[in-house]
Amino acid sequence: MITTIILLLIASIGIFIISRQIRKFSAERPLPECNFKIKDLHFEVDDPIQIARFVVITRNRDRYFRDFPIAFKFYSDEKFRSKIRITYKVEGDDEIETIFDKVVEFEDTVKTHNYYINDVIVGSFEIEIFTNTQYGRPKIMFEILQNKLCHITKNHKLEIVFPGYTDKVN
CATH class of the missing domain: 1.20.5 (Single alpha-helices involved in coiled-coils or other helix-helix interfaces)
Incomplete structure (x- = not known):
């Protein structure tokens, strides 16, 4: 005993x-420093449907990411109503995942949507933002948030302002 x-x-x-x-x-x-790059923003415009695409590249060659936090903020200088669908595709994977698929009505308060990508990300992933706007001109801010695998030392943001009728398209 x-x-x-x-x-x-x-x-x-x-x-x-x-x-x-x-x-x-x-x-x-x-934590090691995060090295991200957001590039290749281009638009497809067929009023009222507009599509923005861009690529997020991770420069940390020896790192992979899982439960990767990102945020989208919806706002404008004026009121808008738009059907917004946001999807992503990881490099090397043919499956397209939906992040957001809703009608957004903006009057004066910024609407935020945080999302965790739970696929394993090595290299890069592509994000596509589809809008079908009934009125107004939406703006969307994309941001990479702090994660558990590396330390973010600078802001990684991209403001998406869809071109208007007279704006030049990339």
Whole structure:
């Protein structure tokens, strides 16, 4: 009986010491810096339908990402009503995933949609934003948020302003 208690006590102390060392090791290791690039923004316009596409590249060649947090903010200088669908496709995967598919009515309050991409991302992913606007001119801000695998040292944002009737299309 006493030997059992002593063995349990020794095992408990051992588990406590090991868990403390693991926590200390993980706390001391700083996160590497995130290296992202947002590029190749181009538009397809066939009023009232407008499509914007861009690519997010991760320059961390030895890193992969999972549960990758991104945010979209919907706003404008004027009121708008638009059917907005946002999709993404990871490099090397043919499956297109939907992030957002709703009608957005903007009057004066910015609407935000946060999303976690749970695919494994290595290299890059492409985002497509489809709008079918009934009135107004929507603006959408895309932003990469802080994640658990690397530290973001600068803002990674892209403001998407769809071209109007007289604007030049890329």
